[in-house]
Amino acid sequence: MQRKLPHSNLYLREEELRRGIELLYFAYRDFTRDPDAILAETGFGRAHHRVLYFVGRNPGTTVSGLLSLLRITKQSLSRVLGQLVEEGYVKQESGVEDRRQRLLYLTDKGETFEKELFATQRQRVAEAYKKAGPEAVSGFWEVLLNIVNEEERDTVLSQIEK
Amino acid sequence: MQRKLPHSNLYLREEELRRGIELLYFAYRDFTRDPDAILAETGFGRAHHRVLYFVGRNPGTTVSGLLSLLRITKQSLSRVLGQLVEEGYVKQESGVEDRRQRLLYLTDKGETFEKELFATQRQRVAEAYKKAGPEAVSGFWEVLLNIVNEEERDTVLSQIEK
DNA sequence: ATATTATGTCAGTGATGTTGACATAATATC
DNA sequence: GATATTATGTCAACATCACTGACATAATAT
Numbered sequence A, B: 001m002q003r004k005l006p007h008s009n010l011y012l013r014e015e016e017l018r019r020g021i022e023l024l025y026f027a028y029r030d031f032t033r034d035p036d037a038i039l040a041e042t043g044f045g046r047a048h049h050r051v052l053y054f055v056g057r058n059p060g061t062t063v064s065g066l067l068s069l070l071r072i073t074k075q076s077l078s079r080v081l082g083q084l085v086e087e088g089y090v091k092q093e094s095g096v097e098d099r100r101q102r103l104l105y106l107t108d109k110g111e112t113f114e115k116e117l118f119a120t121q122r123q124r125v126a127e128a129y130k131k132a133g134p135e136a137v138s139g140f141w142e143v144l145l146n147i148v149n150e151e152e153r154d155t156v157l158s159q160i161e162k
Numbered sequence C: 001a002t003a004t005t006a007t008g009t010c011a012g013t014g015a016t017g018t019t020g021a022c023a024t025a026a027t028a029t030c
Numbered sequence D: 001g002a003t004a005t006t007a008t009g010t011c012a013a014c015a016t017c018a019c020t021g022a023c024a025t026a027a028t029a030t
Helices: A004-031 A033-042 A046-057 A063-070 A074-086 A108-132 A134-147 A150-160 B004-031 B033-042 B046-057 B063-070 B074-086 B108-132 B134-147 B150-160
Strands: A090-094 A102-106 B090-094 B102-106
Touching: A004 A033, A004 A108, A004 B004, A004 B046, A004 B108, A004 B134, A004 B150, A033 A046, A033 A108, A046 A063, A046 A074, A046 A090, A046 A102, A046 A108, A046 B004, A063 A074, A063 A102, A074 A090, A102 A108, A108 A134, A108 B004, A108 B134, A134 A150, A134 B004, A134 B108, A134 B134, A150 B004, B004 B033, B004 B108, B033 B046, B033 B108, B046 B063, B046 B074, B046 B090, B046 B102, B046 B108, B063 B074, B063 B102, B074 B090, B102 B108, B108 B134, B134 B150
Parallel strands: none
Antiparallel strands: A090 A102, B090 B102
């Protein structure tokens, strides 16, 4: 019986870490399911959702702004963004100070669609917040923020606090 | 000033939801980065990691067990699982009660590799737990569990509590 | 005048997922 | 014992989303 404590502690520690990993996996899996289903109807995918989301959050952002936020390559973005522009969800305007830049905005159509996609995740997250309570929500934010790469926490927060 | 409260509440509510959504996105993005880098060296991808992970967690699980846990199709799994078996990371044994079943286990090689992949995420999550503290960790679990589809929470917990 | 930057585009590739159809062997049921 | 169901595997075809590397253009900075 004397050996019980140290063993239990190590065991718990490993279990606690695996619990976080697994919850993160399953939550992310289900969290992307609802919008994916809507997107599939329109012929878009998750990549289109991300662009719609972040352009909606950062009206007037540039192509390179999106590239560094999403950490994908120009070619990956360009295909997705091109489709969104062509089908009238996103509009581009030349920068006023630097006319090389393409400032990106959602059109009305884009905003409506983004709201529809957001609504599914909003519902899920709001429900989870409500069930867990405000203190749990703070903990949720804090742990997640610390999981993000240290160098990028500012970017994440500047997304959020705008 | 009288209008401030209701407006603030609505605004905060939306912001709080978007904060959760964004943190989930960025945390997941970075959380998968370290193992992805190791996997790339061996020619494997994230799908291989998931199989290694869950076979490691559930020694003796069957093909259909994995299918329903991962929610992918047989064809997707079969390609990935086939490679893992062929390269000696996973071994299959016929079921004793039902000989149609293939019971899946990690080989020593598979266990070693899974540990290596796990170590990177372990480090990241342990650090985040440490910085945020135990109460935050509880909140983190609780919110994430409630984000998972209701029907699947048992599955998630039975993964965890084993 | 020259270098750098922001963006776009071409061609090729790879990983991961999908659907649908079909095959085999083992087990369960009538 | 005949038949249905189940667990697994496999084939062919396809879509999405990422990648690399190279090159082009226009605008801005030095």
